[in-house]
Amino acid sequence: MSHLGMRGSNLSDSSENESSDDNAASGPPQRKRHHSMFPHSEENFEIQDESSSDSQDEFSHMPNINEFPTTSKNNFTNNMVQYSEEPNVKGNTAQKIMERMGYKAGRGLGKHDQGRVDPVEMSKQRGRRGLGLHIPGLEAATLVWKSDLEVITHEEHVHWLEDEEHSSLAAEIMEDWIVEGKPKLVIDDETNFCDSNILRNVISGKNVFDQLDPHEMMKARTRSNPFETIRGGIFLNRAAMKMANMDKVFDFMFTKPVDEMGESLVAPGELLYFADVCAGPGGFSEYVLWRCGWQAKGFGFTLRAQNDFKLSNFYAGHCETFETHYGVGGSEGDGDVFKQENINCFSEHVISQTNGQGVHFMMADGGFSVEGQENIQEILSKELYLCQFIVALCIVRNKGHFVCKLFDVFTPFSVGLIYLMYKAFRKISIHKPNTSRPANSERYIICKWKRSDSTAIKEHLINIHEQLQECRKIAKDITEVVPISVLNEDRVFFDYIVTSNNSIGEKQVIGLVKIAAFCRDINLIEPLQAEIKKKCLDYWEVPDKARTAPPRISETSKCEQLLKNSSIPSNVFSKEEIELKPTMMEGVFQSVYDWHCVVLGSSRERKNCTFYLGMGRNKVYRFEEGRWRKVVELIELSPDTLFYGEIVQELHGEGRSQRKIPILHIIDAIFLGGKDISKRHITERLKLCHKFCQALNKSTRTDLMPIRTKQLFDLEYIDQVFDRLKMRSVKNADCYIPANLAIFGPYTDQIYSGVNALLHTSPYSSSAASGEGMYVPRQQPLHPGSDEKVVIVFNTKITISYLGTWSKEEALPLLNLQVKCVAGPSIPECAICLQMCVHPAQLPCGHIFCFLCVKGVANQSKKCAMCRQEIPTDYLEKPQLLEQSNVEKVAGEFDDGYQWFYEGRNGWWQYEERTSADIEEVFKLGEPSCEIMICGVLYIIDFVKNHQYRKHDPTKKRRIKRDLET
Structure with a gap:
């Protein structure tokens, strides 16, 4: 993951350049402001809390950026701020004195009206700007930011896109979808999947900062972003906190993955396997290892050298269970994800280390410097999108998940890739978390539950990659991977992409304007930063502590x-x-x-x-x-x-x-x-x-x-x-x-x-x-x-x-002991009820218990009470009984054939002979109650109320009775 910044001003959210010192300050959340300058009703305008419906558009409350005038590239900025009032000098004493001296409005003082007509302006000098420097869009020092434009809340709502009428894509059909053309170097005309005014305003907003000093812009961004002081917290960098943010918002679908029925995707005794691709220095992985500990095993794949994983800086999550692999050559490779042979080698390694199944989820956070070409960052990142998607389809197991960083999604190529992932997974979501700075174009695609029929899509993406590399050798490019007509036909998908682009674009425009206003006025601050930080960290279940190195201890x-x-x-x-x-x-x-x-x-x-x-x-x-x-x-x-x-x-x-x-x-x-x-x-x-x-x-x-x-x-x-x-x-x-x-x-x-x-x-x-x-x-x-x-x-x-x-013969007495224990003249003792076995049953592991005790264990822990080996699921249907106990003597102890019964789902059931005899013995003594061990569980027999219930759970009761055996 490389640094992605705007020329002269870092608006990017890539954590590549963020040092581990990027942790501090206080901070987090909830401000609800009305955009009174726009015709929105109050109920449609405010962000709803947990009671809001997921079907409600996430940004229906946002101002309509389409209504902004766009006659010049900076007019949209001026429409989102207001002028401060000029000093009113009319009607005061000085004005009257000047009028008596012959002063006339619009004319200078002096005999020949040669004096200064306009008042001396306030200084517009900011920091180390050169005297007289004019930056279009930042020249009006009297403009004031209107804080009611943005809505701030620590809670976020997820909008899923699901292919409810799924059908597998055939390889032959997808081959005909690829369209080649000339390399594209502008994005201004990409309005098929967004509103044209929003695209124009986003580009204009970025252009404002081209000539601004980076340090000045960074300070304005730090003061303006309400989530800025969260930083990396206890982690290596801000990327780790982004993953913590998304994991919580998506109900911990990454660190606690479940299937459609809510059952864990991590089998008993299995590790949680994950992959971190294009993600140096490793913030995503540090979060997962912090959350899951050593019971998660990660595989890292990224560029070597300055972009490599900084495992020695993993303070919160420990890196001993994280393995780096760089493609061809393993630990000696270059980690270039653009090389298909590296992808193949890394995929083979991951599959072999996960018992042939693949990882439970993969994270990708790739990026590179686009200095001077920020507006076409999406076009320059198309191959990166493609390669990260290929890796995901190669190593994510069926029903696994995938999260990947994107930037703008305006071109048919990018939208086509998202469409293919929409077909490869059961659900997808395009989400911009709070930890992603609002003024940049960063967003994430979250893919849930990989489909088993996605192999054809994987092979198709690999073919696209090979064809793309061949095209670039002859100065050509691939412009479409899915025809626009196909995208238009799927109206659910098409509308989702347009709505997502417009919503994120509106937020981005507001963020850009806010930074511009904070550049103009260095005294502006965001007052909610401290509150926002606290609420966010509590919501994400991350401690509000500073990052510290592990203490040294002997x-x-x-x-x-x-x-x-x-x-x-x-x-x-x-x-x-x-x-x-x-x-x-x-x-x-x-x-x-x-x-x-x-x-x-x-x-x-x-x-x-x-x-x-x-x-x-x-x-x-x-x-x-x-x-x-x-x-x-x-x-x-x-x-x-x-x-x-x-x-x-x-x-x-x-x-x-x-x-x-x-x-x-x-x-x-x-x-x-x-x-x-x-x-x-x-x-x-x-x-x-x-x-x-x-x-x-x-x-x-x-x-x-x-x-x-x-x-x-x-x-x-x-x-x-x-x-x-x-x-x-x-x-x-x-x-x-x-x-x-x-x-x-x-x-x-x-x-x-x-x-x-x-x-x-x-x-x-x-x-x-x-x-x-x-x-x-x-x-x-x-x-x-x-x-x-x-x-x-x-x-x-x-x-x-x-x-x-020793010799084997000398060990034979042990075997004789075994025979003596099993085949001795006495009935063996049950290790569960601690009494002589009734209907002794031997488990496959060799241990012997009462059959009813085995039944109780099989219905609860499903493991042998002695050695903890698994009990076969069909054991109760085919038990291995060693001998039948002599129960006639027990039955003879009852008066006139009476027995004890308990009420079950389908009527009354007779107690097991020994239990029934024990209950009868206490009953004859006139005791109000007694404790009985049944199937390894201690029960209370209440003779007064004729109830049976567990000793530690009196809420679950059964009726009992003493009756004649029929």
């Missing part, structure tokens, strides 16, 4: 700060692992279903497992010998990250060609990018770790050490670990290698790692380990729907077994 203080409010004991760093030996197994593993394990590359002689602390970028530390030491290897971690891991040597190939690549493996985590995950179940923690690694890894940065997450194995399936091992030839030694390479992650067939040990961990305490201080007091399993959560201690250093002293 690694020890940072670690203490992180652990201060967490559940992790302070002595976690000083604990040593317990070496597990075959003779200890039965004492430690009382239930194999309570344990998990991961494979390690560490050995007894070389222990690499330790804690890692990330403080942003390459400021990564590891805990060694009782202190934090800077990691020598080049690793990048998000700030406020603390996890337990090890560096493993991955082996590529065998024999002489074998290479060792160091990889950082995460075993378990406490904090990930400032997010405390220590209280989550270990399987959830590792899923977040895997997601964290996906966000951090960058295939274009071969200098960075990759990061992976250990694969977690259920201990009852430990035989799978041994089955996967085999011997391979390794330089200087032999070691166990995973045969199918699934232990350490999704590697290729030529990449593998040595396995030297198993690390065992359990989410529940045991008496064998509690004496070592490695666990908190025993916690009950997680009950779906209850307020109580399992407190998972960061207990990765529990037991460790070194495979150098």
Whole structure:
């Protein structure tokens, strides 16, 4: 993104030239003024608040610029300001004295009327202007700005354009639409899509400032724009605040994308993928990363050198999950979006990094200097429009979004491109946010929900680009990509474009005139700037703070700060692992279903497992010998990250060609990018770790050490670990290698790692380990729907077994334990209701619960209460029941065959046998109520009112009754 300014006066809103210091002052919103000089009624004139209809034209209240006289290029300016009153000297004492001395109006004083006739004028000198300098349009020093011309509000209304009668465009038809012609160098005659007077007034307004000193114009613009003091706020530049503005106005459709049904477009466990194209220094991306944190991964594509991303200046949003790519050559490319090969290379990279789907949304904010040619900025930017649209159609996934900066939209070429995007997405909107300066022609096209049938349009745009480049070699140009007749036929689209151009043009004219008036009078100020700033930032949900660099803090203080409010004991760093030996197994593993394990590359002689602390970028530390030491290897971690891991040597190939690549493996985590995950179940923690690694890894940065997450194995399936091992030839030694390479992650067939040990961990305490201080007091399993959560201690250093002293045969007692747990003579205990299983059902993961408890979990969290693995959607239809409980004895305990029932949607239903027996027992004791665990949820049984309701939600009640079984 390059600087776009007016010659001699920067009216552009491009943030390319805005430094990170562009943050300050107070500011924001709401002024409603009547344009009394225009024949508008009050109800049609004022901006409506939230109650206003979206169908109402956004600018119906604006003054009719078409009525302005245009006999000269500056008359429209003079019609929007008024003359201040000249000093009235008639009728005063001095006038009477002069009349007695012979003074006559219109004649000079003196014997021969030779004196001065006109009074001495007030000085029109401004700043460092040369004496006698005459600037057309700015010469009347007595003109005064009429503030009731503009309407200021912090809220904005969106107007969507939807193709309700959509039909796919055929490639053969679109090929015939392209029209070639001579290069166009003027825009004055482009009145097909706007009012001619508005176009003429916009051009005239820009011409006023051609000879004005840039510094003087900039000061006038700063004083006149009510939104000027918002600046960049906490962000790198104003572009970031524009994105914050648009994201809020469009209901966070970018940072929280949803489909037509309101369901999130980001799948569970998936990152939010976005792309930032032609957008250096990266304000848009900084906002997204600030809003979403490390759970968003970005891909940047822009020009190198002075227009590149300034990642080191990302203070609000951290850049560790942002990957730059410059087309051909990856990180070494030039980033020129005009080169189709760069677009193709960047698109392939993005698709490969997003599982073949593409990004959820793309942002484009491209621009370049048009100094001296401001009036034809649209014509000069046509190829930029085209290329940004091509990139969007290449990398945005189906139902994804797109936002792109435009300037004027007067030519058939630009309108034709917008028409094609209108056909490629379900909805589009052309919007000028408050953060875009009113005096410039900047606006944004927002495209919502990409259609699946847009491939033909993408290929057509690529063909247009190739043809455009060929035409320029022979001094020709493409003037139309969609015939004007086709655009006219779609009256909804045509009217939308005309209305949008006229509305934005009217605003622009008023903004230009206001700057002119503020240039004439350096004492004019905009009094609402402070109020506007506050209201806008509150509305956009952005803190009203100044931009500051991250504070410097020692690694020890940072670690203490992180652990201060967490559940992790302070002595976690000083604990040593317990070496597990075959003779200890039965004492430690009382239930194999309570344990998990991961494979390690560490050995007894070389222990690499330790804690890692990330403080942003390459400021990564590891805990060694009782202190934090800077990691020598080049690793990048998000700030406020603390996890337990090890560096493993991955082996590529065998024999002489074998290479060792160091990889950082995460075993378990406490904090990930400032997010405390220590209280989550270990399987959830590792899923977040895997997601964290996906966000951090960058295939274009071969200098960075990759990061992976250990694969977690259920201990009852430990035989799978041994089955996967085999011997391979390794330089200087032999070691166990995973045969199918699934232990350490999704590697290729030529990449593998040595396995030297198993690390065992359990989410529940045991008496064998509690004496070592490695666990908190025993916690009950997680009950779906209850307020109580399992407190998972960061207990990765529990037991460790070194495979150098083990064999598969020595691990078989673990399998025997598994058989004993499942096939023993007693009915297993349900970990949800904490009672013996009734109708015990075994999930695919191996854990056993009551069938009704499984039903409750499946209808709520849909995950196993022990290992958090997903429960198949059809499990309740095809459950795996181990045995049927003996319920005849229970039924016999009731008097005269009575049973307990609850009212459901389709009548009365009988309680499960054990629950019914428990209710009957309390009922016979004469108690008014009791608490019963049903399907893992605690219920209150009220015998007085004959109601059942959840303990923590008494609003949802069911009727109950005691009746004979029929």
